[in-house]
Amino acid sequence: MRFRKHLFHGMVSGPDPDVTGIPLEPNISKNERMLKSVFEACSDVVIHSASTPGQIDMLAIYIAGLPDTKHLDELIFNQFASRSRDLDKPDGMERAVQASFIPVSMTKKVAFLSEAVDSILRGDVVFLFDGVDYGHAVSVQGTERRAIEEPASEPVIRGPREGFVECLQINTGLLRVRLRSASLKIETLSIGTLSQTEIAIAYIKDIAKDELLHDVRHRLRRIRIDGVLESGYIEELITDTPYSPFPQIQNTERPDVVIGSLLEGKVAVITDGSPIALVLPMTFWTGLQASEDYYERSITATPIRWLRILFTSVSLFLPSLYVSLVSYDHPALPTSLLLSIASSQRMSPFPAIIETLLMEITFEALREAGLRLPKGVGSAVTIVGGIVIGQAAVQAGFISAPVVIVVATTGIASFIIPRYNFGLAFRLLRFPLLLLAGFMGFFGLMIGIIGILIHLASLRSFGTPYLYPLAPLSMDGLKDVFIRKAWFGMNLRPRTAAEQNGLRIPPGQRPDSGDRGD
Amino acid sequence: MKRRNTAAAAVIACLLMMTGCWDRKEVKDLAIVTASGLDLNKDGTLTQSVQIVIPTPMQSSGSSSDAKSFFVIAAEGKTLADSRQRLQEKIHLKLYYSHRRVIIIGERMARHGLESVFDSFHREMDMRMRNMVFVAKGAAAESLLNYPVALEAIPADQFKNLHKQPAGRATTIMNFDATAATEGIEPTMGAFEVIQKQASGPSASSTGAEPHIKLYGVGVFKELKLLGFFNDEETRAMNWATKNMAGSFLTVYVPQGNGNVSVQILKSKHGFHPLVKGNRITMGVSVQSECELIENGTKLDFSEPANVKLLNALLSSQLTQSIAATVKKSQRLYKADVFGFGRSVHAAYPSEWKRLSAAWANVYPEVEVTVRAKTSVIGTGYVKLPLHRKETKGDVE
Incomplete structure (x- = not known):
C-alpha cells in the first residue's frame, strides 16, 4: 500500500x-x-x-x-x-x-x-x-484557432449564436463582453503537472456566495493530475457524488448560459483547450431548462417546460410501464388497448420484458453507432437500423409492434432533454427500471421510482440540494422550475446566491400595470 | 464498510431477481372475457356462458368482417364458481375476467332470484362492480351473447351503449346492489329481447332475416326477484320522472293541424313532493322541461303564440298521462316502488318513515300520485312553414 x-x-x-x-x-x-x-x-x-x-x-x-x-x-x-x-x-x-x-x-x-x-x-x-x-x-500567439461558431450541442432558434472555443482567452473575452463590469472576476490557476492547463474560475463578486467560492477553489487546488484535456477531467475530480448517474455540474458551450448562471450566483469553471464550461452548483431542474426558455416569452416557454418534464418521465418510465402493464397489470389497460396488444403479441416468441430489453439495447446501440461514425456512414446506420428495427423485426414476427412504438416514443422523448449529460442519466436508469418491472410489475417499478427519488433527494451539488427549490421547498424559487415567470416577476435571486445582493429586478416593472406615467 | 454495502446491494439485487417472474402472465396467454351470461337450467344447475374476444390485428387486413370477432363457450355447474372451473376446462388460455364489462342474466334465473349470484359477485376477486348487468327477456342469456354486432370493437359494448338511450337504463352491479339495499326504492335492470325478424319486403336479404337484439325497457325487481318488465315507452316515462331527459324527443299528434309535431328536450327537471297526513300519503310528481321544435308535420304556424300554447298543452298532457300510467302499473301490477317514492318520503318525513318503512311494500300501492308535467316550447326556429310550401303559396302571412 x-x-x-x-x-x-x-x-x-x-x-x-x-x-x-x-x-x-x-x-x-x-x-x-x-x-x-x-x-x-x-x-x-x-x-x-x-x-x-x-x-x-x-x-x-x-x-x-x-x-x-x-x-x-x-x-x-x-x-x-x-x-x-x-x-x-x-x-x-x-x-x-x-x-x-x-x-x-x-x-x-x-x-x-x-x-x-x-x-x-x-x-x-x-x-x-x-x-x-x-x-x-x-506574447504573439497566433496558432490557428477554430472560429467562434454556433454551439452544436445547444442550438437555439432565438438567442445568441456564439459558442465557446478551445482558447481560454477568447472564452473569457466572450464572458466579459456580456458583462462589462469589474465585478465579474476571473481567477486563473493551472492544473496538470505536464499539461499546465489554465483553468479560470469566473464569478460575480458579492453575488456568488463566499463559501461556494472557497469550496470551488479548494476542490480545484486539491487536484493532482498529469494532464487535463477536457473539462470532464475537472468535473469528475471535483463533483460531489461521482458515481451518481445524475450530473451535479452543468456543462455548457454557451457564454450566455454561463452569464445567466453567474447572475444567479453560480460559479463557472472554464478550462483552456475545451469549449465546454462547467457551471456549478447544478440542480435537477437546470437539467430541464434550455437557454431559450429565457428568451422566448414566458407564456409560451412555460408549457414547453411542462412538455419537457412530461417527456423526461416518459423517457424514463414508458418501457417499464409497458412491460408491467403487459406482463402483470392487465386490469389497468383499457380493454381495446389490451386486445390490440394481445393481437400483435400473439406472434412474438419472447415475453414482453425480453422483447423490450432487446429493442432498447438495439436502439441504444444504433444511437451510439450513429453518433461515433463519420457523418456519411452514420446516416447509413440510421437507415439500416430503422428498417431492421422498425419493419423487418415486426414483419418477421420477432418483435411485436407495440414494443417498437414504445421504444421509438422513448427514444424521441429522451431527445427532448436539453442537457445531453442529464439525458444520459435517464438513458441509463431506464434499464434497471425495466428489469424491476419485468420481475415485479408495478410493484418493482415503484421500488425503482422510490429508489431514484431517495437518491435524488440525497444528492448535493456544492452544498445545494439537488432537488432545490422543490425539496427543500422554496416557494420563491419555484418561479423558475415548473413555470418560467416573466422577467418583471423574477425579482429575487435564487437562495443559492449571496444574500446581500438578493434583489435582481426591482418589482413593479410589469408593462401593463398602469404606472407607465402616461 | 464499503465492502459490506456492496454485499448488501448484491443480496438485495439477488432477492429481487430470485422472485423471478412467478406471477407473470403475458397478454397472449389470456382469453379475454368481455361478457358472461347466467342461465338457470330446469334441473336447478346453472349455465355460465362467456363471450371471449378474438384479438384482431391492428390494421384491418382486407375486409374480413364475416369472421366473427368473438366466440362463446358455456359450461354447466352447481354454482357460479363450479361453472367457472368447468369453463376453464374448455379453453387452453386462462380465462381472464377483469375486463368483463357486461353480465346478462336469463329471465328464468332472474325470476328465480339473484341472491346466490350476487353473493358470488361480491366474493369473486376479479369481479368489477362497475360491470353492467342486464336481463334477457324471454331468452337464454347465452343466446344473447351469440349475436354478432358490426361496428363495435368489443362486442359486449353494444349492450351498454344500447341502454344509454332515453328508453334504456344502464345499471351497474354496484348501482343495482345499492338500490336493492336502499329502503323505499326497488331496483330495475335493463332488458333485452331477441327479435325474430320476418324475411319479407324488398330488402329480404340474409342480414335482414337474422334475429337481432333489441332494447326492451327494464325489468322490475323486488327482493332480487324479477317481477316483470316495463316496455320502452314505460321506461321512458319512468326516466322522465327520475332522470334528466335532455336530448330526447317527444312527439305529439296535433289534431288542429292534422299532423305530428316533434320537439327536442333542452332541459328537464323532475321532483317528488310527498305529503304525509296520518295514513294518507299523496305524492306529487312534477316534471318541467324546456324544448325546441324540430319537426313540424302540421300546417300550423308556430311563430303564433297561440299555437305554441296549444302545443305546450298537448305535450304536457301526453307526458302526464304516460307517467301516470307507468306509476299506476308499478303500483297495481308489480307493487314495486321503482320510482323511489319511499325514499323521498323518508327524506321529507324522517320520523314518519320509521312507522312507514316496514310496511312500505303494502303502503306503496295506496299512495295517491298526481303527476304534473309541464313542457314549454321555447324555440320554434325561424322557418315558419316548411320551405317548399313557401314557394307555391307566395306570401306566408
Missing part, C-alpha cells in the same frame, strides 16, 4: 527537469546552454540567435507553430531593429524593448529559467540579450 502511494506521488510530480529557482545569467551563451538542456530533443523549439544593430547578441526562443511568425517578423524584428540603434548605452536596450514591444499586446519580464521555460511552453517568444540577466517574454 505504501509503495503504491509513493508510486502515485512520483507520477503526478511529472518527469520535467526541475528548473525552479535557477536565475537567468547575464551571459547569453550560458542561458542558451541551459535552455538547450531543458529543451533537449524538442525539435519544435526554435532558438534563433541574432545580433542587434548595436552588435549585442540576442536570442529569440519559441516553439514553432505557436507564435504568429508573420507578426513576429514584421512587428518585432523590424521595429526592434529600427529603434535600437543606441543599444550600447546601459539603459538603451531597456527603452528600446519597451518602445518596440509594448504595442505587441503583452510583454513580461522573465528573470528565472523556469519562468522563461513556462512562457515558451505557453507560446510566447522569449528574447534574451547578452549582458542582461533577464529576458522578455512577448
Whole structure:
C-alpha cells in the first residue's frame, strides 16, 4: 500500500527537469546552454540567435507553430531593429524593448529559467540579450484557432449564436463582453503537472456566495493530475457524488448560459483547450431548462417546460410501464388497448420484458453507432437500423409492434432533454427500471421510482440540494422550475446566491400595470 | 464498510431477481372475457356462458368482417364458481375476467332470484362492480351473447351503449346492489329481447332475416326477484320522472293541424313532493322541461303564440298521462316502488318513515300520485312553414 502511494506521488510530480529557482545569467551563451538542456530533443523549439544593430547578441526562443511568425517578423524584428540603434548605452536596450514591444499586446519580464521555460511552453517568444540577466517574454500567439461558431450541442432558434472555443482567452473575452463590469472576476490557476492547463474560475463578486467560492477553489487546488484535456477531467475530480448517474455540474458551450448562471450566483469553471464550461452548483431542474426558455416569452416557454418534464418521465418510465402493464397489470389497460396488444403479441416468441430489453439495447446501440461514425456512414446506420428495427423485426414476427412504438416514443422523448449529460442519466436508469418491472410489475417499478427519488433527494451539488427549490421547498424559487415567470416577476435571486445582493429586478416593472406615467 | 454495502446491494439485487417472474402472465396467454351470461337450467344447475374476444390485428387486413370477432363457450355447474372451473376446462388460455364489462342474466334465473349470484359477485376477486348487468327477456342469456354486432370493437359494448338511450337504463352491479339495499326504492335492470325478424319486403336479404337484439325497457325487481318488465315507452316515462331527459324527443299528434309535431328536450327537471297526513300519503310528481321544435308535420304556424300554447298543452298532457300510467302499473301490477317514492318520503318525513318503512311494500300501492308535467316550447326556429310550401303559396302571412 505504501509503495503504491509513493508510486502515485512520483507520477503526478511529472518527469520535467526541475528548473525552479535557477536565475537567468547575464551571459547569453550560458542561458542558451541551459535552455538547450531543458529543451533537449524538442525539435519544435526554435532558438534563433541574432545580433542587434548595436552588435549585442540576442536570442529569440519559441516553439514553432505557436507564435504568429508573420507578426513576429514584421512587428518585432523590424521595429526592434529600427529603434535600437543606441543599444550600447546601459539603459538603451531597456527603452528600446519597451518602445518596440509594448504595442505587441503583452510583454513580461522573465528573470528565472523556469519562468522563461513556462512562457515558451505557453507560446510566447522569449528574447534574451547578452549582458542582461533577464529576458522578455512577448506574447504573439497566433496558432490557428477554430472560429467562434454556433454551439452544436445547444442550438437555439432565438438567442445568441456564439459558442465557446478551445482558447481560454477568447472564452473569457466572450464572458466579459456580456458583462462589462469589474465585478465579474476571473481567477486563473493551472492544473496538470505536464499539461499546465489554465483553468479560470469566473464569478460575480458579492453575488456568488463566499463559501461556494472557497469550496470551488479548494476542490480545484486539491487536484493532482498529469494532464487535463477536457473539462470532464475537472468535473469528475471535483463533483460531489461521482458515481451518481445524475450530473451535479452543468456543462455548457454557451457564454450566455454561463452569464445567466453567474447572475444567479453560480460559479463557472472554464478550462483552456475545451469549449465546454462547467457551471456549478447544478440542480435537477437546470437539467430541464434550455437557454431559450429565457428568451422566448414566458407564456409560451412555460408549457414547453411542462412538455419537457412530461417527456423526461416518459423517457424514463414508458418501457417499464409497458412491460408491467403487459406482463402483470392487465386490469389497468383499457380493454381495446389490451386486445390490440394481445393481437400483435400473439406472434412474438419472447415475453414482453425480453422483447423490450432487446429493442432498447438495439436502439441504444444504433444511437451510439450513429453518433461515433463519420457523418456519411452514420446516416447509413440510421437507415439500416430503422428498417431492421422498425419493419423487418415486426414483419418477421420477432418483435411485436407495440414494443417498437414504445421504444421509438422513448427514444424521441429522451431527445427532448436539453442537457445531453442529464439525458444520459435517464438513458441509463431506464434499464434497471425495466428489469424491476419485468420481475415485479408495478410493484418493482415503484421500488425503482422510490429508489431514484431517495437518491435524488440525497444528492448535493456544492452544498445545494439537488432537488432545490422543490425539496427543500422554496416557494420563491419555484418561479423558475415548473413555470418560467416573466422577467418583471423574477425579482429575487435564487437562495443559492449571496444574500446581500438578493434583489435582481426591482418589482413593479410589469408593462401593463398602469404606472407607465402616461 | 464499503465492502459490506456492496454485499448488501448484491443480496438485495439477488432477492429481487430470485422472485423471478412467478406471477407473470403475458397478454397472449389470456382469453379475454368481455361478457358472461347466467342461465338457470330446469334441473336447478346453472349455465355460465362467456363471450371471449378474438384479438384482431391492428390494421384491418382486407375486409374480413364475416369472421366473427368473438366466440362463446358455456359450461354447466352447481354454482357460479363450479361453472367457472368447468369453463376453464374448455379453453387452453386462462380465462381472464377483469375486463368483463357486461353480465346478462336469463329471465328464468332472474325470476328465480339473484341472491346466490350476487353473493358470488361480491366474493369473486376479479369481479368489477362497475360491470353492467342486464336481463334477457324471454331468452337464454347465452343466446344473447351469440349475436354478432358490426361496428363495435368489443362486442359486449353494444349492450351498454344500447341502454344509454332515453328508453334504456344502464345499471351497474354496484348501482343495482345499492338500490336493492336502499329502503323505499326497488331496483330495475335493463332488458333485452331477441327479435325474430320476418324475411319479407324488398330488402329480404340474409342480414335482414337474422334475429337481432333489441332494447326492451327494464325489468322490475323486488327482493332480487324479477317481477316483470316495463316496455320502452314505460321506461321512458319512468326516466322522465327520475332522470334528466335532455336530448330526447317527444312527439305529439296535433289534431288542429292534422299532423305530428316533434320537439327536442333542452332541459328537464323532475321532483317528488310527498305529503304525509296520518295514513294518507299523496305524492306529487312534477316534471318541467324546456324544448325546441324540430319537426313540424302540421300546417300550423308556430311563430303564433297561440299555437305554441296549444302545443305546450298537448305535450304536457301526453307526458302526464304516460307517467301516470307507468306509476299506476308499478303500483297495481308489480307493487314495486321503482320510482323511489319511499325514499323521498323518508327524506321529507324522517320520523314518519320509521312507522312507514316496514310496511312500505303494502303502503306503496295506496299512495295517491298526481303527476304534473309541464313542457314549454321555447324555440320554434325561424322557418315558419316548411320551405317548399313557401314557394307555391307566395306570401306566408
